[in-house]
Amino acid sequence: MIFEDALKRRLIAAVADTVFAHADELGALDRAIGDGDHGINMKRGFEAVIADLDQLAAKPLPDLLKGLGTHLVMKVGGASGPLYGTLFMALGKELPADPGLGDATRAFAAAIAAVKARGKSDVGQKTMLDVLAPALDALAESGGDLPRRVSETVQRAAEATKPMRATRGRASFLGERSIGHVDPGARSSALIISAVAEVLGGAA
């Protein structure tokens, strides 16, 4: 698929808008099991991204993703900065300028491996990985309305972190008390992936 500047701009704006619109909700989720700053941190990161929107959208997709990841690394200020930064930078490293579905699936798998290494974490620990991994599975399955299927998968996967007990990240300090709350990183991952799926679904 061809990634024209207008499409790249819509993608960046859609991701930033969903982060801005849900910043309070992410903060509330993080106050329950973390230190409460996930919403405000992600908002600060994407404000830096939006301030650079014109330049980012004019770059080829790989450079756009690396640039976006660097903004998050530099501006977010919590663990989610390097984690999301690594995700986007790894995608930028792996994707061609106009990727097809096969490219996207391969790149997303590599990016998830990079996030696991950065966070020294794996699936099942009540983190963003519990959304990223099911999203990859949905991407790898062929057929049907892909954007919608991915979107539904990630929303469901984020909800599914609620009964989990955190064993990585700040929430793991709470042990049993982390049970019963949706993980904020899982929620923000679901929001971001849904926003991307929606734009790409409309553009396809």
Place this chain on the structure above:
Amino acid sequence: MTSNVGIVIVSHSPDVARGTADMVRQMVGTEVPLAWCGGAPDGSLGSSVEAIMAAIGRAWSERGVAVLVDLGGAETNSEMAIEMLPEERRGRVVVCNAPIVEGAVIAATEASGGATLEEVRRTAEELSPV
């Protein structure tokens, strides 16, 4: 002075980082290159990759730099900062898995005696609960 391993203190709070650095200076002295940083890019509690990279630069020693951190994000951001350093420096900076205050004091004490980076790290990490 650059013959000793440097120490960098990274806390979510500038007050904790500065206070820890004060303790190191008073207990260990000025034989060890020392720098600290604390707070997110907007000054709230958190950590900043940019500030960590700058602190590593201030405490730079050709023999390497040991970084002491407090909670999760400070560790992840420090590891990210190390990866973003110029290649010739990257391999000579380590994050110690040790409590920040005790770790910084013991690491600096070890460093002041001319220990290698690996010795400084090992000594600090002996403080960690297994």
